[in-house]
Amino acid sequence: MYKLSGVTKQYSRGKETVHALRGIDLVIEDGDQVVIQGPTGGGKSTLLQMLGALDRPTAGSIEFDGVDIAKLSETKLTRLRAEKIGIIFQSFNLIPTLTAQENVETALAPMGTKPAERRRLAAEALESVGLGERLHHLPGELSGGQQQRVAISRALVKKPKVLLADEPTGALDEGTRDEILALLDGLWKEYGLTFIMVTHDSHIAKSAPRLATIKAGQVTITDQARQTAPVSY
Amino acid sequence: MFFTYLRRELRRRKKAAIVISMGLALGIALVITVNSVSAGMSQAQGKVLQSLYGLGTDMTVSKAAAAASSTSGQPRFNFGARDDSKNQSSDRVMVQGFETLKSSVVTQVADQTGVKKAVGGLSLSVIKVSGTFDRGTFKQNQSAGGKPGGGGSGAPQGQVQGGGADFSINSFSVYGTDVANLDLGPLTSSKITSGKGFTSADTNAKVVVLDKSYAKTKKLTVGDSVTISGTKFKVIGIATADSGDSAANAYIPLQRAQTLADSKDKVTTVYVQAADSKKISAVKTAIQKNISGTTVTTSADLADTVSGSLSTASNLATSVGKWLSIAVLIAAFLVAALLTSSAVNRRVREFGTLKALGWKSGRVTRQVMGEAFVNGLLGGALGIALGLAAAYTVTAISPTLTASLGSTAGAGAGPGAGGGGRFGGAGGPGQQAASKALKIALEAPVSVNTIVLAVALAVAGGLIAGTFGGWRASRLRPADALRRVE
Structure with a gap:
């Protein structure tokens, strides 16, 4: 699935050059669940951006299903994100003016799904995370946990191959955190996804099947209790 | 999705939408008012000229009057007691x-x-x-x-x-x-x-x-x-x-x-x-x-001799009014563009998220332009209503303007001089040129062209603002969605 070779990312901050990633080599198989942990500023989010085709590396290659996404055009990257990659954000990143159902529909809009079909799929996705009764609620009317469930529905409604999560429980209390983690774990297995999660929570890191520790732009991979989800595609 | 999102965003940013629309409305209303008042001035000048020439006359031919001697030509009356x-x-x-x-x-x-x-x-x-x-x-x-x-x-x-x-x-x-x-x-x-x-x-x-x-x-x-x-x-x-x-x-x-x-x-x-x-x-x-030996005077020549408050108001409408409306329009366009651009800045994470979800830049740009366009149309509709109200008020009040005509003496003067058609109570024999003050009630007719211009300006205002905002939105990186601090 993912094969990263010598991935380097530098960017300028004023006169200073920041080396966010320094020649990372990493292989992630289909159905893997990988947790990326590291200190703040260590390059976790930058690595997630590379994996999610949100940014390009300064050097190196990122192969996704045998294609170097670093060399893809902007249009192809956009299509890749629309069809194959689902992303969950720490702050949920829901559109505040759209209802839960409409927020989920935003993931289907770029795929050209017809409105009626879009509404049906979005409602199903929300029911699958226990929000069947909250379809027409605005994000502001939902709790943090519920908002993250909407975000999860939005990421999964298009049936992606990869689910990327950037600190998905960072804004939640402990009880809700466990609830969301259990939900994600269940969905990973149910959907047969490749699941990559960034966290600085050592509790989550300890229980991860594969742990990628990133520090000063370099990554070390540890197979703690590696298992893969039954890939369904 | 486009219209739902558009409607909800406009409702959420009601204040900004009102400010943008009001700014455009003010500019457009000013353009309509100035245009209609200018049209009214032209109409009034036309009436003044028409009172001299009649309908359909493009020019008059007359013989320039020679300077009268002190006594020649003056009427004499003889009465016996x-x-x-x-x-x-x-x-x-x-x-x-x-x-x-x-x-x-x-x-x-x-x-x-x-x-x-x-x-x-x-x-x-x-x-x-x-x-x-x-x-x-x-x-x-x-x-x-x-x-x-x-x-x-x-x-x-x-x-x-x-x-x-x-x-x-x-x-x-x-x-x-x-x-x-x-x-x-x-x-x-x-x-x-x-x-x-x-x-x-x-x-x-x-x-x-x-x-x-x-x-x-x-x-x-x-x-x-x-x-x-x-x-x-x-x-x-x-x-x-x-x-x-x-x-x-x-x-x-x-x-x-x-x-x-x-x-x-x-x-x-x-x-x-x-x-x-x-x-x-x-x-x-x-x-x-x-x-x-003839003097030919066209209506354009005669229009130049119109003076009085009609002339002053006409000059004001065509010079000050025109520039004022252009200045207000430019200011309104700039305010609309800046507010739209600033709204995009506040929605960096929102647009970044949509891009991360696979929305093309064009789709995000269209969404921003759509919002600005609707603001422009709202401003246009409001501006047309305000402009029509102002024009109607001017017509209802019908301020009276005076116009003095053809007071130039000597050869080459308009019909007000010499052999021209200017006569009447004030003009007596021996008078080289009879200047005459006419009172004209000002009207402010609004033409279809003015309305079309207003709509075009509203659309242009919306598009200019939308282009600014859309350009900003299209340059956003999807990675911005991962920024943790808004």
Whole structure:
């Protein structure tokens, strides 16, 4: 699935050059669940951006299903994100003016799904995370946990191959955190996804099947209790 | 999705939407008001010019008046004193401006290239003096000498008592109309509101059409008669000037006017209609070149001589008004663009998220432009409503403006000078140029073109703002969605 070779990312901050990633080599198989942990500023989010085709590396290659996404055009990257990659954000990143159902529909809009079909799929996705009764609620009317469930529905409604999560429980209390983690774990297995999660929570890191520790732009991979989800595609 | 998202965002950013729309509305309302007031000014100027020329006249040909000597041409009235206190009356008919053209000039002008029609007219000024002129009575002094048959000087001593004059002066203007060509000339700017107008059979008839105001002042109606220089004319019609100000107090057939003024085959003004309104300048040049000694005045020349509050307001509307509306529009466009751009800045994470979800830049840009476009349309609708209300208010109030015309004396002056069609109560003999103040009620008509312009401006405002915002949005990176701090 993912094969990263010598991935380097530098960017300028004023006169200073920041080396966010320094020649990372990493292989992630289909159905893997990988947790990326590291200190703040260590390059976790930058690595997630590379994996999610949100940014390009300064050097190196990122192969996704045998294609170097670093060399893809902007249009192809956009299509890749629309069809194959689902992303969950720490702050949920829901559109505040759209209802839960409409927020989920935003993931289907770029795929050209017809409105009626879009509404049906979005409602199903929300029911699958226990929000069947909250379809027409605005994000502001939902709790943090519920908002993250909407975000999860939005990421999964298009049936992606990869689910990327950037600190998905960072804004939640402990009880809700466990609830969301259990939900994600269940969905990973149910959907047969490749699941990559960034966290600085050592509790989550300890229980991860594969742990990628990133520090000063370099990554070390540890197979703690590696298992893969039954890939369904 | 597009419309749902659009509607919700506009509702969420109601304040910004109102500010953007109001700014555009103000600019557009100003454009409509200035445009309609300018159109009203042009209309008012047109009315002023029409009151001189009548409808359809593109230019006039006249002979420049020579400077009058101190006494020449001034009317003289001779009255003999009488004993019986009987009313005496004397009137003088003079050609207005004293300079006439031969009637053959009308044909010459009509034969020029580009001339569709030429009609001659004779402007007259009539001054009528009437009253009693009594002789005084000699009263002999009883105490002093001079006894009849006595010695001494023998001349009676005494003094003249009583006698004197009590008279009034009535001056009015008369226009000799070519009754065979009634579709050109000053009378075309009036409508017959009582009785009937001239017909081609009235060539030498003793008939007169009176201006409504003059008829009212003199308490004359259809069927009455007016005596001019001993000739009795029957009033056949009352004419009401469209602009409220007529070219003359009385209209009589041209031939009769020529007889009255002892100006056989003479005219003062030739009214010319060009075949092509775009070639007026060329026709003017041709006439001036081919018919020497004439002054050709076009309506454009005459418009330059308009002064007074109409002229001032017109200048204000076209200069200050135009620049003010342009400045307000530019400011409104800038405010709309800045607010849209700033709204995009506040929504970096939102748009970044959509891009991360696979939305193309074009789709995000369209969403931003759509919002700005709707703001523009709202501003346009509001601006049109405000502009129409302002124009309606101006029309309802109908502020009165004054316009003074043709006060320039000497050769080359407009029809207000010399042989032009400017006459009336204020213009008396010996006066080189009669300037006249007209009062015109200002209206502010809103044309379809103005509305189309307003809609175009609204769309342009929306698109300019949307382009700014859309450009900002299209440059956002999807990675911005991962920024943790908004």
